[in-house]
Amino acid sequence: MHLLELAGICKTYRLGNTEIRALDNISLSIGEGEFVAITGPSGSGKSTLMHIMGCVDTPTSGKQFFRGRDVSGLGSGAVSGLRLRQFGFVFQQFYLLGSLTAYENVELPMIEAGVGRRERKRRVQELLEAVGMSARAKHRPGQLSGGEQQRVAIARALSNNPSVIFADEPTGELDSAAGRKVLDLLMDVNRRYGKTLVIVSHDPQVTSVAGRVIRLLDGRLSPDVR
């Protein structure tokens, strides 16, 4: 059984009379522990695909499974729970909550998941340690550099011990050194903890190290490069 499975996924947008096919009949599956890079030109549907996989967006048609379970028909509460406990998201622009400290940003999903205070404290410290940010725990995002913010965002994505990390251009806003550090961290998460990693990127640094590369062209899959 695959971790994620898409079957005949289409996503169309209608703008007046024209129909935009952002995703056109995508079928693919991703196994537990895989490191998959999604690449392709701008507008090819990479983000759309990732959002559908992560249940942030819904397809126009097609079926979608998580650990063999059909998620197409799930209600908003169940989908929210899935995102909270099984998925972790890392965004190009980091998107930490500006009024919370690094520590609190990592803690928030655990609070939502009902993790006890003591356990939360232990895990937040451990995660900040793992991304090398424990010294900056009390800082607000505004006081951190882009690379530092992204490391905190990775810790936040890991807070409820998810099975998949989705990252949309996680290195896009960073210089190559900071980007390298973030990428190493994500790869570490994949290798050491066996978490499935799906990264959208056209950064060759990323595609060269991914276990598998999915290439999109005009909303369609090109044959896997690897």
Add this chain to the structure above:
Amino acid sequence: MYAKLALREVLERRTGTALAVLAIGIATASLILLGSFSLGLREGSAALYDDTVDYWVLPEGGSAQDLIVNTEKTMLGSVHRSTGDILSIPGVSGATPVLNRVMYASKAGSDPASIFAIGIIPGNFSSAPFQVDALTPGDPYYAGGDFTGEVIINDVTSGLLGIDSGDYMNLNSSGAGIVSGRHFRVVKVISTQEYSTTPVVVLHISELQELTGNRQGDRANYIVASGKDVGGQLRSLFPGDTVLGSAGYVAYAFEKDRKLGASGAAAAGVSLVISALFISTVMILSISERQKEIAVMRAMGISRGSVAKMLLFESLILSLLGGFTGILLSFLGRGLIEWGMYSLFGMRGVASMHYLILLFGLSVAVIAGMVSSIVPFIAAERIRLPEVLG
């Protein structure tokens, strides 16, 4: 955590928060002031509302209005006996019947002026609204003794009639017969600036009854009593009549006076709408600013309920800040208005900031907060995650 998050959001949105808090504050303050002045005006003219009065016994069908307006319509009878009964209740520290009438008063040889006469039994009520110990205690004329002819006047009457302590004045129920009417001697002039702006004369109830034709049946408008937790006993003593506690008096005054009730409700409505509008505007502005943050929270798996909770906290914080600002502003406003009233009309003590009115103002603000958190929540629900997240 969501409360903390809400608090920080509110505090960090400085201008928006300040604007909303000020607007809610003004709306709340207007509401409080309206209530206080309405209540204060009636209290002022009755010269009666006082912390030492714990209970009012009103005739059946009587209303709080009867505390002020002298009406022959509904009155209590045999009030001396009833007052004696009340005083025999253990726990009652004082009681007196009160007869209110607008009378005509004059200094010998001058034109009569209308003044507000209050008949009581002095000595029965240690800390009556007025210091009345200058009057002979008890009610000698009722008990078959002499007509004392003693009156206490307030400084307003003193100024109006041009009389002072030791002077004589005429008092009559009609302006025409005033010269042939009874003569009274002023035993004391008291300052009522804290109570009343009305010319007032206080005298033994039986003597006022004599002047107004209320000796027959021993009638009075109501009886006031002080004491702790004796409401139940008073009610069983006056099963057909209305017994109000001091908090009940305010509630009752509001409830019974439809006019005041209606204007109060209208003011509350306006204040509610203004507050709700400001809260929701500030919140919606902040939400369009925070679209990304909220979308990220939702993407991370933070539930609708938790987002709603955060927004509710934000509205509540705004409304509480606004409500307390309103209370502060209302004290400030009262000071200003009273100062203005005094310098223009020589009136004082017009507003009564009863805690129930303050509480009412605060509640209206909080209700506005709760109501208006629905709007930003809908705005938050409409955020389309994939579009915002890019």
